[in-house]
Amino acid sequence: DQQVKQNSPSLSVQEGRISILNCDYTNSMFDYFLWYKKYPAEGPTFLISISSIKDKNEDGRFTVFLNKSAKHLSLHIVPSQPGDSAVYFCAASADFRGGADGLTFGKGTHLIIQP
Amino acid sequence: KAGVTQTPRYLIKTRGQQVTLSCSPISGHRSVSWYQQTPGQGLQFLFEYFSETQRNKGNFPGRFSGRQFSNSRSEMNVSTLELGDSALYLCASSKAGPLYNEQFFGPGTRLTVL
Numbered sequence: 001d002q003q004v005k006q007n008s009p010s011l012s013v014q015e016g017r018i019s020i021l022n023c024d025y026t027n028s029m030f031d032y033f034l035w036y037k038k039y040p041a042e043g044p045t046f047l048i049s050i051s052s053i054k055d056k057n058e059d060g061r062f063t064v065f066l067n068k069s070a071k072h073l074s075l076h077i078v079p080s081q082p083g084d085s086a087v088y089f090c091a092a093s094a095d096f097r098g099g100a101d102g103l104t105f106g107k108g109t110h111l112i113i114q115p
Numbered sequence: 116k117a118g119v120t121q122t123p124r125y126l127i128k129t130r131g132q133q134v135t136l137s138c139s140p141i142s143g144h145r146s147v148s149w150y151q152q153t154p155g156q157g158l159q160f161l162f163e164y165f166s167e168t169q170r171n172k173g174n175f176p177g178r179f180s181g182r183q184f185s186n187s188r189s190e191m192n193v194s195t196l197e198l199g200d201s202a203l204y205l206c207a208s209s210k211a212g213p214l215y216n217e218q219f220f221g222p223g224t225r226l227t228v229l
Contacts, residue, residue: 036220041222042222043119043205043207043219043220043221043222043223044158044205044220045220046217046218046219089157089158091158102148102150102160102161102162102163102171102173103148103150103158103160104160105150105157105158105159106157107156107157108157108158
């Protein structure tokens with residue numbers, strides 16, 4: 001049973017436009033959410049996070065939105081750049097300090113930025 | 116500052132064998148977590164070590180084990196390998212526990228079981 005779901009395995013966006021990556025979760029105990037970016041042959045890199053006490057967190061071109069009632073979060077990248085082409089993982093935890101179950105990841109969305 | 120290193124980067128084994136993977140965390144980091152990445156299941160948490168003690172464990176069979184040394188380096192062992200163990204194994208380190216926004220991943224070890 002997948003507790004964190006990324007329903008789009010891939011997404012293609014034109015350079016300069018907005019990229020929106022979506023993530024849904026089922027475990028109501030999750031209260032801390034993260035996005036990671038992964039290039040081939042490299043480990044995931046932390047991108048941005050959000051606590052459940054917030055509904056938005058912004059860092060430069062990256063904004064994460066959290067809708068707790070819908071158990072849904074999204075990552076917006078504006079404007080999209082060629083270097084953003086990567087696999088993006090959504091992850092969740094019941095405790096930002098480190099839950100007993102570690103991080104629960106989605107299966108990832110492969111973002112392709114078209115020139 | 117050197118990043119998280121994992122050795123070997125690639126490994127091919129046959130069913131029934133055992134394998135040991137190594138992870139060297141960033142200097143000063145005491146927490147090491149291990150994850151398995153497969154196309155079907157995505158990234159799944161294996162276990163976390165802190166100060167040579169396993170603190171947290173995911174839902175994997177006992178064939179998967181690990182340990183951490185006094186210098187914080189960690190190894191994971193998989194015994195009696197199965198075809199389904201073919202995966203990318205990632206380790207991640209952080210200073211004092213898996214503070215996730217301060218967790219750094221290594222490049223992974225690609226294990227292929229034939």
